[in-house]
Amino acid sequence: MRQVLWLGATLILFAATLGLTAWPDYRDLAHQREWNVMRADAAEGELAGLRVGVREVHAAVVDSRPDRALLHVRFDLQGSPVAAKAWVDCRASLRGEGGETWLPLYDYSIRSAIKILAPDGKDNGDCNPGAVPETGPVTFDQLYRLPVSALGDLTLHISGYGTRPAALALEIKPTVRTFKSE
Amino acid sequence: MVEDEAGIRFYARMVRHPLRSTARQIRARLFAGIGILAAIAVAWWMKVEDARVPDASPQIAFGEPVSLGRAVFTPQKLTVEKAGPSATAGSQAGRKLVLAGQIENVTGTSQAAVFGQPEKLLTLSSGGAGFPLPEVYLVRDRELLGQIEPRIREDIAIVWNIPDDWHEQDVTIEFSAQQFKLRDNLYAKASWLLFYPAGTLSARPERGA
Amino acid sequence: MSHLANLMAVALGGAMLGAMMNTLPGYDSSFQPFAVDAGENGVGQGRLFTAELIGLRSAGAISYERYGKNVVRDTSATFLVAELAISAREESRQIEAVWLGATGRQYNQSTRLENVPRGLSQARFEPRLTDRPLAIFELPDDEIVGGRLVLMARGSMRMDSAVHFASPASAPERQAMLRLGP
Helix, strand or coil: CHHHHHHHHHHHHHHHHHHHHHHHHHHHHHHHCCCEEEECCCCEEEECCEEEEEEEEEEEEECCCCCEEEEEEEEEEEECHHHHHHHCCCEEEEECCCCCEECCCCCHHHHHHHHHHCCCCCCCCCCCHHHCCCCCCEEEEEEEEEEHHHCCCEEEEEECCCCCCEEEEEEECCEEEEECCC | CHHHHHHHHHHHHHHHCCCCCHHHHHHHHHHHHHHHHHHHHHHHHHHHHHHCCCCCCCEECCCCCEECCCEEEEEEEEEEECCCCCCCCCCCCCCEEEEEEEEEECCCECECCCCCCCCCCCEEEECCECCCCCEEEECCCCEECCCECECCEEEEEEEEECCCCCCCCCEEEEEEEEEEECCCCCCCCCEEEEEEEEEEEEECCEECC | CHHHHHHHHHHHHHHHHHHHHHCCCCHHHHCCCEEEECCCCCEEECCCEEEEEEEEEEEEEEEEEECCEEEEEEEEEEEEEEEEEEEECCECECEEEEEECCCCCEEECCHHHCCCCCECCCCCECECCCECCEEEEEECHHHCCCCEEEEEECCCCCCCEEEECCCCCCCCCEECCEEECC
16 A cells, blocks of 8 residues: 555656646747637737738739749737837737748749739838837738639738637638739 | 785785895895886976976978968968958058968867967067057958868968057068867866977068058 | 676676767767758659759859849869759748868858859748759769768757758869859
8 A cells, every 4th residue: 555655646747747847848839839729800900909800812923934922921910019029029920721820931033023922012021010100900921832823712811929828710802813924 | 804914914024034044135125226216207307397397489481381280371471461351340540561371270160269279369579669450451452251061271460450560681480389189187178288399480561562 | 706797797887888978979969950861763752852952063163143134153172063953841940051072071162153143052942943053072083983962950959850862973074164154
């Protein structure tokens, strides 16, 4: 009987040690992964005090390479600067139906394509919650490179370091424009 | 059980009556003394060997290879030039002190950090003037050196901007090599450790083209 | 007799410990990516990307155009140009290439040619899109036959998968000058 009690105590202490040492690593992992994805009904949603709205989505296809498209996404963030500070950073990605993830293009040279694709020809810069002002929304532009076959079923996932593992999923319905290659 | 007892009794007897005769006692003590002295001498000599640092690094002449740890550099010419070797990189105004030579990567992988990681470039001293850190150019491309591949020898030029108060005089260049250890003390993995002086080049720069 | 048995036991233990210590795999040999060999058709399925080796070319000099200027790179050894078809799996990713030469030396992509059009070091690959980048190495001729091309995802863990392609049976014909266009 005594052995069983000792075994029980060992198991309990082992579980406690495991939990204590794993807890900080689990917290770190939770800040990196998007486990709770909340779907928004329309093109707008709210996450951790900031309101995210997708304003424009344009896809450009060059007829010499008809299988790939360059997608321009314009969205804005609105909320109190306190909530924006809690977000810390902004991670946006596009998800396809098969679970694929497309990350925005960060290359400085390709960002000039945003000026061509945007209807007003302006590039508002990449997502940055630190730029959210007290009054009104702030707009951001992003560029993605995707296959044309994925354009029909896209979701924009947005989250910040402070909001993860919760993330927001917004429906994306791009309008496609075909360009002639010179 | 009887055998154990016999064995234990043998050792017990050894403890109580170690040696029977005086000659054996003297011989045993002599051997022990020699052993202790030998151990002390060997330990002391090992310490001396470890701490021994060569007084001066070897003098390098032009054409002699000097080890830089990851690469072997053979200096060929030291000149004072009016402009750097590149049309695009670096500040071009002012005189430059150019050490031209060949470099060969002697490791098994491509090296981006030829002068060590963290980098320790050649130190140049001449007449007390403060020389800035040099830039390393690949002569073939006339651009800054990016990476050296193993078994390919390349001509490089190491360029110092000459400060205004320097006039033509003898120049001393010190080379440092980074030490490589196949199994280091922490993880038993191959790593590059501290720098040691590998050579000194003393020369008078010629007038360049 | 028991002295001898004791001595034998100690010697045997010492020998076993010595054997274990000397045959312990070192840190460097343990922390290696695990190799995924490309199939017969030249297509390798890594964990994070799918890659195919289209062909190998070799040249003594390479020229390309950058910002309107003609750039020429020559070498005393050989430039090996590997043409690949790569598609990411699951997430957008960058890929690195390494040539394991016939003598066992490892050659990274040449940094002198990192700005070449369609260069592998500047490209990023998206899921469901196949791109055809070029990986260029500068190496002596005898490293080509018997050497292998290895692709790894950039930023992945040290012990992730690396796609190993088959070694070429014969060296590609060496051109004097290779012109690379977009």
